[in-house]
Amino acid sequence: MKRRSLLQLAASGAALSALPFRARAAGLEELRLDYAYYSPTSLVLRHFGWLEEAFKADGTRIKWVLSAGSNRALEYLNANSIDIGSSAGLAALLARANGNPIKTPYIYSRPEWTALVVPKHSPIRSLADLKGKKVAATKGTDPYLFLLRALQGAGLRRNDVEHVALQHADGRAALEQGRVDAWAGLDPHMAAAELEGGARLLYRNVTFNTYGFLNVREEFLAQHPNATARVIQAYERARAWTRANPAEAAKILANEAKVSLPVALLQVKLRSDFSNPQPSAEHLKALQLAAPILRDEALVKPGTDLNAAIAGLIDTRFARPLIKPA
DSSP states (O other), X not given: OOHHHHHXXXXXXXXXXXXXXXXXXXTOOEEEEEEBTTBHHHXXXXXXXXXXXXXXXXXXXXXXXXXXXXXXXXXXXXXXXOSEEEEEHHHHHXXXXXXXXXXXXXXXXXXXXXXXXXXXXXXXXXXXGGTTOEEEEOTTSHHHHHHHHHHHHTTOOGGGSEEEEOOHHHHHHHHHTTSOSEEEOOTTHHHHHHHXXXXXXXXXXXXXXXXXXXXXXXXXXXXXXXXXXXXHXXXXXXXXXXXXXXXHHHHHHHHHHTOOHXXXXXXXXXXXXXSOOSOOHHHHHHHHHHTHHHHHTTOSOTTOOHHHHHHHHBXXXXXXXXXXXX
C-alpha cells in the first residue's frame, strides 16, 4: 500500500468526528458488502435499509451479496467483489496470513456458532471415536478450524479423519442422509439439525468459536475511511436494535434463512453475544491462542509470522469514536 494511503488510514480515526456527515461518502458510487445468516445484525441492517438511508444523499448505491460462509466472504474480499465482508476471526487470520489484504475494525458478534455434530443415534460418544470416520466441514471457516483444534485436543490430526469438504448447508444434509459420520456445524443450520432432526452436539467449546469479524479491504479502508465509518455506525444501530429486540431479530433471521422461529431464537438469544463490538486485546489474545493450529496443520506457509498477521489484521482504534458505551 502507498505511504500516503497508510497515513490516511492511520489518521482517519481521529478525523472522523470533525467531518460533515453527508460529505463522508464523496466519490463513492457503489458500496458492496455482504449479509450472512451467521451474522444476524447484517440481516437486520439490510432488512431496515439503514445503509441505503445513510448513503442516499450521496447517491451511493448499496449492493448486498449473500455469503454462505466465511470462506465465501473472504473469497469475495480477495477478488474485490465486495468491500466489506463478515467472517469468523480465525478464518480472517488465515486469509490475512495467506495474503488476503484485509483489516478488521469492528466485531459484529461473540457467537457460539459451531460444534461437532453427530446423528441422534450415532454410536460416536467422544472425539477419540472420530478416528477413521467421515467428517463434513467447510474449509476456510470457523467450523473447519474448530474441528482441527478439537481433534488436536484429543491427540488426533487432520489425517486421522476423512474430511469431506462441503458447504455448511450441504454438510447438514450429508449428516442427515448418513453420508458422513459427523459434521462441523454452523448456525442456523446446526440449530435446525438439533431441533428438527434430533442431532446431538458431540463436542462444544465456546472458546474455540472465534469472534464475528467485520472485515474491510485495506485499499477501500484507506481510500474511503469515512464511508467505512458510516457502515460501522449503521452496524451499531443494528446491534443496538438487535440487543433490544432479540425476538424480532430472530423473526428476520427465520424469514431470511428459511428456518423455524425456534431455530432462529436458539441462535440469536442463546448463542450470540452482541455486547462488545470494539476490537481489543481480548480479540488479539483469542487469535494468538488459536493461531498455532494454522501452523501445526500446515495451513500457512512455513515461516509465516502469525503475530504480525494478527497485528496487521485487527484495528483496535478505528471504531472507538463510533461506538457508544453500553
